[in-house]
Amino acid sequence: MWKTIVKKEILENILSYRFPLFSLIAMILIPLGIYVSQLDYQKRVRDYDEQVRLAAEAASSLNIQNVMAGTVAIKGFRRPALLSVYARGFEGALPGYYEFTQDGAKPGESSSAEESILSVQGKIDFVFLIQMVLSLIGLLFASDVIAGEKEAGTLRAMLSNRLPRDSILVGKIAGGYLALWAPFTVAFLTGLFILSLGSFPVFGGDAPAKIFGVFLAASVFLLAYFTLGTMVSAGAPKTRTALVSILLVWAFFQLIMPKLSDMLASLVYPVRTETQVSLEKSLLAGSLGMETAKELGRRYDLIFRSAPPGSADDTESPENIKWQAAKAEVEETARARKAQQIAAIDETYRWQKRRQQNFAVNLSLLSPSAAFARIVADLCGTGEMARSKYAEAVQAQSRALDAALFSKVKRTLMIHQDNKTSLGFSAQPVDFKALPQFTIAPSSLSDIFRSNWKSLLSLAFWLIAPFAAAHALFVKYDVR
Amino acid sequence: MTEQQPILKADDLSKRYEDGVLALDHLNLDVRPGQVYCLLGANGAGKTTAINLFLNFIPPTTGTCTINGIDVTKDPLEAKKYVSFVSENVMLYGNFTARQNLDFFARLGGKANLTKENYYHVMRRVSLQEKAFEQRVKTFSKGMRQKLGISIAVIKDAPAILLDEPTSGLDPKAAEEFLEILAELRNEGKAILMSTHDIFRAKEIGDRVGIMKEGRLVMERTREELQYEDLVKIYIDYMRSEPLTA
Numbered sequence A: 001m002w003k004t005i006v007k008k009e010i011l012e013n014i015l016s017y018r019f020p021l022f023s024l025i026a027m028i029l030i031p032l033g034i035y036v037s038q039l040d041y042q043k044r045v046r047d048y049d050e051q052v053r054l055a056a057e058a059a060s061s062l063n064i065q066n067v068m069a070g071t072v073a074i075k076g077f078r079r080p081a082l083l084s085v086y087a088r089g090f091e092g093a094l095p096g097y098y099e100f101t102q103d104g105a106k107p108g109e110s111s112s113a114e115e116s117i118l119s120v121q122g123k124i125d126f127v128f129l130i131q132m133v134l135s136l137i138g139l140l141f142a143s144d145v146i147a148g149e150k151e152a153g154t155l156r157a158m159l160s161n162r163l164p165r166d167s168i169l170v171g172k173i174a175g176g177y178l179a180l181w182a183p184f185t186v187a188f189l190t191g192l193f194i195l196s197l198g199s200f201p202v203f204g205g206d207a208p209a210k211i212f213g214v215f216l217a218a219s220v221f222l223l224a225y226f227t228l229g230t231m232v233s234a235g236a237p238k239t240r241t242a243l244v245s246i247l248l249v250w251a252f253f254q255l256i257m258p259k260l261s262d263m264l265a266s267l268v269y270p271v272r273t274e275t276q277v278s279l280e281k282s283l284l285a286g287s288l289g290m291e292t293a294k295e296l297g298r299r300y301d302l303i304f305r306s307a308p309p310g311s312a313d314d315t316e317s318p319e320n321i322k323w324q325a326a327k328a329e330v331e332e333t334a335r336a337r338k339a340q341q342i343a344a345i346d347e348t349y350r351w352q353k354r355r356q357q358n359f360a361v362n363l364s365l366l367s368p369s370a371a372f373a374r375i376v377a378d379l380c381g382t383g384e385m386a387r388s389k390y391a392e393a394v395q396a397q398s399r400a401l402d403a404a405l406f407s408k409v410k411r412t413l414m415i416h417q418d419n420k421t422s423l424g425f426s427a428q429p430v431d432f433k434a435l436p437q438f439t440i441a442p443s444s445l446s447d448i449f450r451s452n453w454k455s456l457l458s459l460a461f462w463l464i465a466p467f468a469a470a471h472a473l474f475v476k477y478d479v480r
Numbered sequence B: 001m002t003e004q005q006p007i008l009k010a011d012d013l014s015k016r017y018e019d020g021v022l023a024l025d026h027l028n029l030d031v032r033p034g035q036v037y038c039l040l041g042a043n044g045a046g047k048t049t050a051i052n053l054f055l056n057f058i059p060p061t062t063g064t065c066t067i068n069g070i071d072v073t074k075d076p077l078e079a080k081k082y083v084s085f086v087s088e089n090v091m092l093y094g095n096f097t098a099r100q101n102l103d104f105f106a107r108l109g110g111k112a113n114l115t116k117e118n119y120y121h122v123m124r125r126v127s128l129q130e131k132a133f134e135q136r137v138k139t140f141s142k143g144m145r146q147k148l149g150i151s152i153a154v155i156k157d158a159p160a161i162l163l164d165e166p167t168s169g170l171d172p173k174a175a176e177e178f179l180e181i182l183a184e185l186r187n188e189g190k191a192i193l194m195s196t197h198d199i200f201r202a203k204e205i206g207d208r209v210g211i212m213k214e215g216r217l218v219m220e221r222t223r224e225e226l227q228y229e230d231l232v233k234i235y236i237d238y239m240r241s242e243p244l245t246a
Helices: A002-015 A018-060 A064-069 A126-143 A147-152 A154-159 A165-197 A207-235 A239-268 A274-304 A318-364 A368-379 A384-404 A445-451 A453-476 B047-054 B076-082 B098-108 B116-125 B142-156 B172-187 B199-205 B231-240
Strands: A074-077 A097-101 A104-107 A409-415 A421-427 B008-016 B022-031 B036-041 B062-067 B083-086 B160-164 B191-196 B208-213 B216-222
Touching: A002 A018, A002 A165, A002 B098, A018 A074, A018 A126, A018 A165, A064 A409, A064 A421, A074 A384, A097 A384, A104 A384, A126 A165, A126 A207, A126 A239, A126 A368, A147 A154, A147 A207, A147 A239, A154 A165, A165 A207, A165 A453, A207 A239, A207 A368, A207 A445, A207 A453, A239 A318, A239 A368, A274 A318, A274 A409, A274 A421, A318 A368, A318 A409, A368 A384, A368 A445, A368 A453, A384 A445, A445 A453, B008 B047, B022 B036, B022 B047, B022 B062, B022 B191, B022 B216, B036 B047, B036 B199, B047 B062, B047 B160, B047 B191, B062 B076, B076 B083, B083 B142, B098 B116, B098 B142, B116 B142, B142 B172, B172 B191, B172 B199, B191 B199, B199 B231, B208 B231, B216 B231
Parallel strands: B036 B191, B036 B208, B083 B160, B160 B191
Antiparallel strands: A074 A097, A097 A104, A409 A421, B008 B022, B008 B062, B208 B216
């Protein structure tokens, strides 16, 4: 019997003015949004290729003198994410590259640095269209699913037949949703077709699976909103009441909840900025460097104070051998101390940041919109996973370059007891052609689903809970 | 000849709403195959409440109502197999054509696989104009909607039909045509329970007429009895009489 209701719902929607209107909106906005995003992606890839080429050229003329002079900065670039055509996510906010020097990794500028305030506030990508436009249309479609039938009296006519109420509810949700989903699917496929026309590698690697994942997530998200709208409609006596309530629900879940969670998290768990942490580390490194220089100067003066002239330059002299051992001991102690203290600062910062982010994520997942955005951004390689992977890659590259390049050159600064300073260099051979390449590990589908279990749970909740509530309201509805 | 069993039966049926209002007070009535039972009464007399109870839209406070021997409260879905319902303002889907509406409600009534010709036949039978068959219902007059409503009841072919003030707001010609269709359905053996304000048409079509006041069935007459009595006078007398005591 519910199939009859499904057919009727589809037919009723198709015959109404809103179906062609929605189809038109979806068919224009989604393919157009994808097309514009594709052009933007192609430009970013061209910029990336050019930057990589120029950096490779600069790297080819590197020598050990540059390293000793401290003028070497090796850049590691992040290639634009292929599926950023669907979700921009952090794409614009993440630095386009990192610069690796003896003093550590420094972020380059992000692509959003040159954008206007309007662009930074949110670009019109597929996720934006689904979150802000289609979700609202889905809710509006659902506003009269039950309330409209109540108001028109057709529910009375339906219920005078041998028709269980849950069949009506299931049929109405299924039929109403299909009327929404069909134009969305056509628009999505059109967007995909446009991508394939533009030589976009839609069918390469795991892209098809991820694109299907994006489509699936968007379909589930729209169904969750449609069910939410049905719940409101089942509880409202009139379509107009349902409509007003739906707009409030949409504004809360779409505009307020996701933004509120970040603000609340920063109030509940305040964390210092990355710049503050970086400055603290620099101060610590400077202070430890000065202490080490003074200790080296003190030891040097102690060893060579009563040594015969020329013994400092004689590598075989007993004083010089003693000095080399003392220097190695001081430098090793200083290195270990510096590493330990910087690691402690980093660990504290990361722990505080993680706690704040977890709080924000958990809070935001009360909104299906945030759950959807997180899943899709991760599928598209522009979400929090991509940011973490980027940060991990930067740390790994720092360590690798330190071992392969920067540690080969040692600078020894000494502050003597008479406050005079001296600077010494020692260098080992470096194979510049074999320097480690900067790579970011991609996220597999299983990684993405494992990392997004909370978001998946949130979407599942927003599918089941409104349906259960709609069912409870509809079963109790007094059909008089 | 043995008397046929009633299709519609209310047995000591009462309904008191949550706000304490007693809308129906120990109603007893039955409608047998081939009978039209007209319930007369002022607004709030309990006519619609009785129909709502038969359709299980609301549960009774006491008593039972059965359709074709099935207790409506105990097995509402089974009971609804045997009843069709036409309301005062026939509720239809405005964007659907007459045939599409008929098709949808026929399917809900358990009549799948009907052909276009089947639908046309039923609509012709209730005298709906041929050109209206494929027209959207939102353009229909009240009389046309009412005809389509009765065609839904006809196509379901249930043994019982409940009509809630079906002639209200119809022009005399449309109301007369409506009664002709009812008479045909009665002749086919349908048991029809109709609530109405229209005393003249109740007398014309009703095999039995009951007058309700403040939830009680205060009078019941057969067609034969009404040949010798003035229904209008009886009705007015009851309406003017003192309120009933609880």
